[in-house]
Amino acid sequence: MDQKLKSELTRQLILNESFKLFYENGFKTTSVDKIMKATNLTKGAFYHHFENKKALALAVIGLKLQKRVYEAMVAPLYGSGDALEILKTIFSVRLKSFTVYEKQHGCPTNNFINEIGDHEVAYQNALKRIIEEWKSALVYVLDRGKTEGSVRKDICSKSVAVYLISAFEGVRGLRKLYDNDLILDEYVSGLSLYIKQISA
Amino acid sequence: MDQKLKSELTRQLILNESFKLFYENGFKTTSVDKIMKATNLTKGAFYHHFENKKALALAVIGLKLQKRVYEAMVAPLYGSGDALEILKTIFSVRLKSFTVYEKQHGCPTNNFINEIGDHEVAYQNALKRIIEEWKSALVYVLDRGKTEGSVRKDICSKSVAVYLISAFEGVRGLRKLYDNDLILDEYVSGLSLYIKQISA
DNA sequence: TCCATTATATACTAGGTAGTATGTTTTTTT
DNA sequence: AAAAAAACATACTACCTAGTATATAATGGA
Numbered sequence: 001m002d003q004k005l006k007s008e009l010t011r012q013l014i015l016n017e018s019f020k021l022f023y024e025n026g027f028k029t030t031s032v033d034k035i036m037k038a039t040n041l042t043k044g045a046f047y048h049h050f051e052n053k054k055a056l057a058l059a060v061i062g063l064k065l066q067k068r069v070y071e072a073m074v075a076p077l078y079g080s081g082d083a084l085e086i087l088k089t090i091f092s093v094r095l096k097s098f099t100v101y102e103k104q105h106g107c108p109t110n111n112f113i114n115e116i117g118d119h120e121v122a123y124q125n126a127l128k129r130i131i132e133e134w135k136s137a138l139v140y141v142l143d144r145g146k147t148e149g150s151v152r153k154d155i156c157s158k159s160v161a162v163y164l165i166s167a168f169e170g171v172r173g174l175r176k177l178y179d180n181d182l183i184l185d186e187y188v189s190g191l192s193l194y195i196k197q198i199s200a
Numbered sequence: 201m202d203q204k205l206k207s208e209l210t211r212q213l214i215l216n217e218s219f220k221l222f223y224e225n226g227f228k229t230t231s232v233d234k235i236m237k238a239t240n241l242t243k244g245a246f247y248h249h250f251e252n253k254k255a256l257a258l259a260v261i262g263l264k265l266q267k268r269v270y271e272a273m274v275a276p277l278y279g280s281g282d283a284l285e286i287l288k289t290i291f292s293v294r295l296k297s298f299t300v301y302e303k304q305h306g307c308p309t310n311n312f313i314n315e316i317g318d319h320e321v322a323y324q325n326a327l328k329r330i331i332e333e334w335k336s337a338l339v340y341v342l343d344r345g346k347t348e349g350s351v352r353k354d355i356c357s358k359s360v361a362v363y364l365i366s367a368f369e370g371v372r373g374l375r376k377l378y379d380n381d382l383i384l385d386e387y388v389s390g391l392s393l394y395i396k397q398i399s400a
Numbered sequence: 401t402c403c404a405t406t407a408t409a410t411a412c413t414a415g416g417t418a419g420t421a422t423g424t425t426t427t428t429t430t
Numbered sequence: 431a432a433a434a435a436a437a438c439a440t441a442c443t444a445c446c447t448a449g450t451a452t453a454t455a456a457t458g459g460a
Contacts, residue, residue: 002428006427162386169373170369176314177313190366403458404459404460406458407454415447416447423438424437
């Protein structure tokens with residue numbers, strides 16, 4: 001029972017270092033060699049745990065990215081509290097509380113989407129799952145707001161969800177170009193206007 | 201006078217093929233060899249016209265990308281007509297009229313931003329210029345709308361501009377994951393809600 | 401027409417790439 | 431404890447990479 005544990009630990013180590021390097025340098029330009037150098041293991045270990053680099057990418061997307069987005073952007077939407085307040089918190093407070101490192105490198109999921117979202121169906125589906133889960137949670141909280149009377153009933157929840165996600169991912173990309181938070185402040189101000197519009 | 205012309209033609213050929221290959225396969229994974237194969241020229245020609253791959257990237261960004269964004273997204277904003285109608289056209293009609301190829305591969309500029317926006321200051325500045333030019337045009341048309349009475353005077357033009365750009369670039373990335381236009385339709389619907397909010 | 405310059409081609413280097421083949425060590429099972 | 435299996439290491443292949451060195455061809459000016 002010790003071997004299984006240590007093996008799983010190694011797998012997680014590879015996944016963690018991969019995520020980090022993919023995030024900092026991109027997926028396609030991060031080699032297996034670089035990853036294994038970061039883990040202090042060798043290629044033998046890598047190809048024992050993963051069939052190839054594509055399998056690693058799918059694991060990083062399905063495990064690391066999906067989990068991160070779920071914890072940061074999805075789970076809070078299922079919490080209690082005023083629907084619109086939750087939205088404001090998720091999309092603005094969270095954004096400003098990112099570290100410089102996170103602001104500089106953007107959204108890990110969005111980076112993957114833009115880098116390999118048009119390459120393989122397997123990648124598309126894995127990434128799509130993350131977005132759809134997020135979108136569903138947004139629709140849920142918007143619908144709840146409707147029944148509770150805080151959100152206008154004549155708006156399309158799905159459309160608002162897509163627009164919110166789009167703007168968030170968009171600005172996380174744009175922020176890479178700057179060395180200050182001005183664009184984030186403007187985004188937040190633009191967002192608050194949008195939230196006012198959907199409020200009843 | 202013939203040599204200068206032919207030389208410039210070759211340079212443009214390299215730029216065009218580079219743009220296309222960068223767009224389809226990404227910047228970092230497109231090699232100089234592949235580019236020159238596409239031009240039916242050789243490496244000698246490439247390094248005669250460009251100092252290195254970085255110089256090529258800066259030329260593609262500063263010439264090809266900047267021009268494309270200007271023609272498609274900036275120039276129309278300086279045209280005549282109702283400010284809000286122009287915004288609707290730019291951000292929704294244009295989006296739906298993209299070819300399948302363009303929907304699949306997203307926005308060339310946004311692809312660059314996400315791929316190398318966090319790599320080098322030179323890249324950042326070249327890309328920033330495109331976004332700032334776009335943002336200025338949006339601010340212009342929003343301010344015009346304010347004086348003409350079609351746009352609410354209490355909104356921050358810069359913030360709205362940033363939010364509009366963010367959402368547009370965001371959804372162009374997300375669309376890569378799908379094989380239909382549903383997400384674009386939802387974006388358009390979400391956008392029209394936003395435009396309603398800023399109208400007087 | 402000769403010469404200089406520019407434009408392009410060819411051949412090469414040094415290093416990086418995914419993946420494989422084959423080891424050796426460690427752990428589990430019998 | 432022996433055998434089997436799992437975990438990891440080492441060495442290798444075939445190919446791609448940016449960039450350089452040096453050649454040849456085309457053009458423009460005198």
